[in-house]
Every structure is written in C-alpha cells, then in structure tokens.
Amino acid sequence: MSTDIVFLKELQAELNSQDNDSQAAPRFWTVGDYRWVECNEGNAERYSVYLPNDGESYEINYFLTDVLDKEELSEEALEEFGEISCEDSAFEWIQEHYDDGASLHPEKKEHFIRENTMFLTKAEAKQHIKSNHYHYTDEAHTYAMTAWRAPKVERLLKILSEFDFDSLRGSAILPTE
Incomplete structure (x- = not known):
C-alpha cells in the first residue's frame, strides 16, 4: 500500500x-x-514598574526580590526598604531610592492564541x-x-x-x- x-x-x-x-x-x-497586558487599575492582578534609567520593565515584586542589588543600597534605603508593605509603598521607595522617573503599570493576565499554529x-x-x-x-x-x-x-x-x-x-x- x-x-x-x-x-x-x-x-x-x-x-x-x-x-x-x-x-x-x-x-x-x-x-x-497567557501574557500580561496593561489594564485599568481596578482590573489589576499585578503591577509592573518601568525604570527609564535601565530601559527595562519588571513585575514589581520580582524587581524587589530578584533584580535589585540590596548590597549597593545605603543604610537609610535598606531601612526604608524593610517598611515596604504594598505596591504603592514599593513604587514610592523605587522612585526615591532607585529611579525617580519610574512609572507603575497595572496588568492582568490575558489568554491568547499563538500565531502560526494550526x-x-x-x-x-x-x-x-x-x-x-x-x-x-x-x-x-x-x-x-x-x-x-x-x-x-x-x-x-x-x-x-x-x-x-x-x-x-x-x-x-x-x-x-
């Protein structure tokens, strides 16, 4: 056959x-x-921070735990770092001690179909x-x-x-x- x-x-x-x-x-x-997309504040599942000095955007908790080199921080910055309790206080800390041009972006997870798959x-x-x-x-x-x-x-x-x-x-x- x-x-x-x-x-x-x-x-x-x-x-x-x-x-x-x-x-x-x-x-x-x-x-x-799935991918993360920018959304309205009320629909946010997480927040990302854009750092113009680095030209990078990071999920805010990932930035604070895995990207930020805490050994390079002053004692004052480290002390205030310990007081971070939410996205707003994290964002304020980032603007004050890391990048004053930083911007905060609410994001939600979105399902999508990958192109060129059939x-x-x-x-x-x-x-x-x-x-x-x-x-x-x-x-x-x-x-x-x-x-x-x-x-x-x-x-x-x-x-x-x-x-x-x-x-x-x-x-x-x-x-x-």
Missing part, C-alpha cells in the same frame, strides 16, 4: 477517535497561552508544545477551534474522516499488491 495512503488511513483513525474538546466540526487545534490533531499540537516549550510559557496548552464557515476545510476534513481508502486497492491509484 502506498505510504501516502497508509498515512491518510492513520490520520483518519486519529481524527475519528480523538477528543473534540467540545468544539464543533470542522475543528483544528492551535496553541493557547494542527489537524490534538496529539500533534501537544507534541509541538512539548518540542518547542522554550517558545511558550509554562501555561501553554492545546486550544480547539472551529473553522467556521470554511466550506473547503469542512469538505477536506469530512473526506479525511469518511473516505474508504481501502476502496482504492485495485485501482490505478493503488494497484493490487
């Missing part, structure tokens, strides 16, 4: 047996992930995430979508799901072995 026909039969079996993730046909999978099977999407994990956050996941009002995609997937590939045996396409 032609290797292409074997491939199509295996793909057909996988398409017909995989979970549909509650998504209508014709379905395909992408990579879903898979016919959920297993292939999972394997892609595993093999390319360094391009994604730890929260990357398969995400099922419907090719809504895409008649050619719908027809192709229907053919792949329903065609009797064994009927090709003995034809010019797939001669008898």
Whole structure:
C-alpha cells in the first residue's frame, strides 16, 4: 500500500477517535497561552514598574526580590526598604531610592492564541508544545477551534474522516499488491 495512503488511513483513525474538546466540526487545534497586558487599575492582578534609567520593565515584586542589588543600597534605603508593605509603598521607595522617573503599570493576565499554529490533531499540537516549550510559557496548552464557515476545510476534513481508502486497492491509484 502506498505510504501516502497508509498515512491518510492513520490520520483518519486519529481524527475519528480523538477528543473534540467540545468544539464543533470542522475543528483544528492551535496553541493557547497567557501574557500580561496593561489594564485599568481596578482590573489589576499585578503591577509592573518601568525604570527609564535601565530601559527595562519588571513585575514589581520580582524587581524587589530578584533584580535589585540590596548590597549597593545605603543604610537609610535598606531601612526604608524593610517598611515596604504594598505596591504603592514599593513604587514610592523605587522612585526615591532607585529611579525617580519610574512609572507603575497595572496588568492582568490575558489568554491568547499563538500565531502560526494550526494542527489537524490534538496529539500533534501537544507534541509541538512539548518540542518547542522554550517558545511558550509554562501555561501553554492545546486550544480547539472551529473553522467556521470554511466550506473547503469542512469538505477536506469530512473526506479525511469518511473516505474508504481501502476502496482504492485495485485501482490505478493503488494497484493490487
């Protein structure tokens, strides 16, 4: 049997047996992930601080615990550092002792679909995430979508799901072995 026909039969079996993730046909999978985006103060899940002197932006708690070199601080700055109790007091401390041009930005986590990802099977999407994990956050996941009002995609997937590939045996396409 032609290797292409074997491939199509295996793909057909996988398409017909995989979970549909509650998504209508014709379905395909992408990579879903999360990113932090700026938002209104009332919707903030965290705060980031932009430091113009460094040209960098950091999640505020990460900056205070992992980036800031406390050994370079004066005794007064260290004493006041110990009094930080919230984002506002942290921001004030940063402006006074580290970068007076600093700005505070409220952020929330947002789900999004990664560009340039499209898979016919959920297993292939999972394997892609595993093999390319360094391009994604730890929260990357398969995400099922419907090719809504895409008649050619719908027809192709229907053919792949329903065609009797064994009927090709003995034809010019797939001669008898």
